[in-house]
Amino acid sequence: MQEFDIIIEKLLEQRDFYLNTLKHLDFGLVMDPSEDEIKTIEKLQINTIDQIKKVEQEIAFLTSKNDKKIQ
16 A cells, blocks of 8 residues: 555646646746747647646556455
8 A cells, every 4th residue: 555655646746746847837938939849849748748638547546446456
């Protein structure tokens, strides 16, 4: 059980990092970027959102797997 909690905690930290990255990317759009910078930021946002989705899927999978063990 202890190992499971550590894995989930690491995944949550990773998710928080990606969410913070999105916040900084959004801020970059407010700073009057050039067209090239806007394209780069938008690509980074898409990639970051994809990473968040992967982390959340992993958390959901591990949580459901652990719930089945408990029952």
